[in-house]
Amino acid sequence: MHTDPTVIAIYSLLATSFLLPSAAYVAQVPLGDETCEQTTVAILGGGMAGVAAAQALANTSIDDFVILEYRDTLGGRVWHTDFGTDEHGKPYVVELGANWLQGLGSDARENPVWALAKKYSLQNTYSNYSSIRTYNETGYTDYRHLLDVYADAYQIAARDAGRILTQNLQDQTARTGLALAGWRPRKDDMAAQAVEWWSWDWEDAFTPETSSLVFGIAGENLTFNQFGKANHLVLDPRGYSTIIEHEAATFLTHPVHDPRLRLNTTVTDIQYSPNGVTIHNRDGSCIRAAYAICTFSLGVLQNKAVTFHPALPHWKQTAIEKFNMGTYTKIFMQFNETFWPTDAQFFLYASPTTRGYYPVFQSLSTPNFLPGSHILFATVVDEQAYRVERQTPAETKSQILAVLREMFPEKNVPDPIAFTYPRWSTEPWAYGSYSNWPAGTTLEMHQNLRANTGRLWFAGEATSAPYFGFLHGAWFEGREAGAHVAALLRGKCVELLGGLETCEERRFYAVLNGTTPLDAYSGLNGWPVSSTLL
Numbered sequence: 256m257h258t259d260p261t262v263i264a265i266y267s268l269l270a271t272s273f274l275l276p277s278a279a280y281v282a283q284v285p286l287g288d289e290t291c292e293q294t295t296v297a298i299l300g301g302g303m304a305g306v307a308a309a310q311a312l313a314n315t316s317i318d319d320f321v322i323l324e325y326r327d328t329l330g331g332r333v334w335h336t337d338f339g340t341d342e343h344g345k346p347y348v349v350e351l352g353a354n355w356l357q358g359l360g361s362d363a364r365e366n367p368v369w370a371l372a373k374k375y376s377l378q379n380t381y382s383n384y385s386s387i388r389t390y391n392e393t394g395y396t397d398y399r400h401l402l403d404v405y406a407d408a409y410q411i412a413a414r415d416a417g418r419i420l421t422q423n424l425q426d427q428t429a430r431t432g433l434a435l436a437g438w439r440p441r442k443d444d445m446a447a448q449a450v451e452w453w454s455w456d457w458e459d460a461f462t463p464e465t466s467s468l469v470f471g472i473a474g475e476n477l478t479f480n481q482f483g484k485a486n487h488l489v490l491d492p493r494g495y496s497t498i499i500e501h502e503a504a505t506f507l508t509h510p511v512h513d514p515r516l517r518l519n520t521t522v523t524d525i526q527y528s529p530n531g532v533t534i535h536n537r538d539g540s541c542i543r544a545a546y547a548i549c550t551f552s553l554g555v556l557q558n559k560a561v562t563f564h565p566a567l568p569h570w571k572q573t574a575i576e577k578f579n580m581g582t583y584t585k586i587f588m589q590f591n592e593t594f595w596p597t598d599a600q601f602f603l604y605a606s607p608t609t610r611g612y613y614p615v616f617q618s619l620s621t622p623n624f625l626p627g628s629h630i631l632f633a634t635v636v637d638e639q640a641y642r643v644e645r646q647t648p649a650e651t652k653s654q655i656l657a658v659l660r661e662m663f664p665e666k667n668v669p670d671p672i673a674f675t676y677p678r679w680s681t682e683p684w685a686y687g688s689y690s691n692w693p694a695g696t697t698l699e700m701h702q703n704l705r706a707n708t709g710r711l712w713f714a715g716e717a718t719s720a721p722y723f724g725f726l727h728g729a730w731f732e733g734r735e736a737g738a739h740v741a742a743l744l745r746g747k748c749v750e751l752l753g754g755l756e757t758c759e760e761r762r763f764y765a766v767l768n769g770t771t772p773l774d775a776y777s778g779l780n781g782w783p784v785s786s787t788l789l
């Protein structure tokens with residue numbers, strides 16, 4: 256890091272004036288490139304994608320890189336916290352962000368995150384989505400048969416989605432696909448609304464109206480048909496992020512003090528060109544790199560938390576605005592006793608008035624989880640998550656207790672002894688939890704989200720066409736961006752996801768057609784498998 260105090264002063268000033276139009280910015284500040292620290296590759300963000308990108312570089316002996324990370328730790332959206340206490344006064348550890356290993360895989364096709372979980376003996380437990388009890392405002396009431404009605408329609412919709420994809424027909428919303436397949440819940444059938452929320456919104460963090468049928472189902476298929484149906488919940492006292500920290504330790508000399516790792520560093524401005532990238536940070540430091548790999552979340556890009564010079568091209572900005580950033584908020588409660596049944600893992604609640612109102616509760620106070628912990632958590636998404644994140648914890652707590660008292664009228668539901676939840680929608684390093692694919696766009700539009708602009712590359716959960724929303728999506732994209740940049744630096748070709756080789760930069764599309772022909776589903780557009788595998 257440069258230490259010239261006058262330069263630091265100039266850039267601290269600039270950090271507060273980043274609203275200036277880019278021309279004024281450039282005119283006022285000669286790029287200052289000569290005074291910036293130099294590196295070969297700057298990796299922007301130390302979540303799963305950033306760490307995988309750095310490891311891919313290190314694997315080709317490109318060790319001259321720096322990782323710039325906002326937070327004081329690696330892991331990004333894999334984020335845990337101490338919560339409540341056990342009988343010895345020791346805190347439990349709960350995951351505020353990613354929690355499941357989704358689709359584990361066999362030796363032939365293994366989810367890379369499952370491989371890391373095994374490598375580092377990450378503690379996890381089979382999460383049984385069939386172990387569910389259903390409730391409404393009168394208490395326990397069994398409407399589980401609706402889960403089967405939905406599942407039958409989903410299967411038909413999934414086949415339709417496959418046909419639409421392979422025949423290059425127009426995409427639909429998941430709502431349209433489900434309705435055509437026979438699933439048409441009435442607006443006042445709150446049990447059916449709860450079942451639909453559990454079956455769709457809970458995974459996507461968006462309604463069927465705001466989700467693509469084709470890519471919603473293709474995404475589900477590519478994870479669960481390819482790697483297997485199982486979901487395991489991670490409950491490790493080291494936190495889920497321990498696998499990311501351990502992987503970082505394979506190429507960093509120290510988890511905090513390796514000089515290439517810059518924690519507590521907020522990137523505010525990125526200047527890119529075909530010759531290199533200059534990055535300015537809030538603390539006044541700057542880095543000049545031959546290449547940069549930006550792994551910031553779609554929410555960070557959409558919220559203009561970072562400025563780009565020149566402004567991102569229209570095709571790139573359109574892609575950033577096109578895809579959706581969801582919010583998935585887990586609300587943790589510890590009680591002085593486990594007043595709910597211990598023979599089920601999930602409790603679904605159908606509010607009589609509001610779809611998605613504290614719809615699912617999960618027990619950790621269950622054998623193989625954290626038995627005896629008396630910890631329960633609720634999940635809300637989308638509009639209900641924004642609402643909960645806008646209000647005070649006291650308001651949320653009293654609403655949740657009212658719901659639990661409806662669900663368990665025969666119990667004397669006590670006030671929780673510990674209560675917490677994150678605010679993903681406003682967290683300045685995330686602005687949401689994970690991305691989702693809307694209806695009415697194409698694989699090529701998504702490729703524009705991944706494509707590089709000059710020497711600035713993009714990677715992360717959202718840039719994964721097959722695995723968006725998943726931790727393994729972040730890993731695959733980080734690895735590929737790192738390997739691709741490494742290949743360009745060495746003047747070599749690179750093997751893409753799915754096995755195709757390229758010697759070029761990433762493709763982008765200045766003009767887009769309405770649909771995607773089948774032969775465009777290839778590694779050149781970030782697609783991993785031949786369509787026959789769907």
Ligand SMILES: Cc1cc2nc3c(=O)[nH]c(=O)nc-3n(C[C@H](O)[C@H](O)[C@H](O)COP(=O)(O)OP(=O)(O)OC[C@H]3O[C@@H](n4cnc5c(N)ncnc54)[C@H](O)[C@@H]3O)c2cc1C
Pocket residue numbers: 299300301302303304305323324325326329330331332333351352353354355356357520521522523550551552555560561583584585679683684685687688689714715716717724725726727728729
């Ligand atoms: C609530 C929640 C639940 C989830 N559940 C699951 C799950 O069960 N299973 C699953 O597979 N996936 C799940 N996910 C998704 C998974 O967490 C993400 O796909 C993955 O962690 C994304 O990794 P990434 O590297 O792409 O992005 P990130 O983890 O967001 O990494 C980007 C990094 O950039 C940093 N950064 C941002 N802005 C700046 C800046 N201006 N300057 C410097 N650094 C910056 C951030 O701090 C962050 O560390 C969940 C996510 C959330 C939030």
Ligand SMILES: *[C@@H]1O[C@H](CO)[C@@H](O)[C@H](O)[C@H]1NC(C)=O
Pocket residue numbers: 307308310311314734
């Ligand atoms: C780096 O190489 C190691 C050892 O071969 C491998 O396990 C790991 O997956 C590689 N990482 C990436 C990101 O390619």
Ligand SMILES: *[C@@H]1O[C@H](CO)[C@@H](O)[C@H](O)[C@H]1NC(C)=O
Pocket residue numbers: 327511518519
């Ligand atoms: C990051 O900031 C936190 C809080 O200000 C501080 O405790 C920590 O030591 C810092 N870490 C690094 C690596 O700078």
Ligand SMILES: *[C@@H]1O[C@H](CO)[C@@H](O)[C@H](O)[C@H]1NC(C)=O
Pocket residue numbers: 383384385386387
């Ligand atoms: C999951 O739960 C269902 C319902 O309780 C049960 O029938 C099934 O055996 C469970 N599956 C496993 C693998 O435990």
Ligand SMILES: *[C@@H]1O[C@H](CO)[C@@H](O)[C@H](O)[C@H]1NC(C)=O
Pocket residue numbers: 413414415416417418420469472473476480789
């Ligand atoms: C999803 O998988 C099902 C089989 O389980 C298949 O019928 C369908 O065509 C696939 N759809 C897509 C969009 O991949």
Ligand SMILES: *[C@@H]1O[C@H](CO)[C@@H](O)[C@H](O)[C@H]1NC(C)=O
Pocket residue numbers: 391392393396397445446607
């Ligand atoms: C809730 O369940 C009870 C018992 O099954 C039923 O009588 C009532 O109509 C349900 N409420 C709503 C809003 O559907």
Ligand SMILES: *[C@@H]1O[C@H](CO)[C@@H](O)[C@H](O)[C@H]1NC(C)=O
Pocket residue numbers: 591592669670
């Ligand atoms: C939990 O607290 C409630 C009061 O809030 C009390 O009535 C109940 O007995 C307590 N349960 C246990 C197991 O201590």
Ligand SMILES: *[C@@H]1O[C@H](CO)[C@@H](O)[C@H](O)[C@H]1NC(C)=O
Pocket residue numbers: 699764766767768
């Ligand atoms: C759009 O369609 C035209 C005509 O079929 C084709 O030549 C072109 O390559 C397509 N562009 C994209 C981005 O698919």
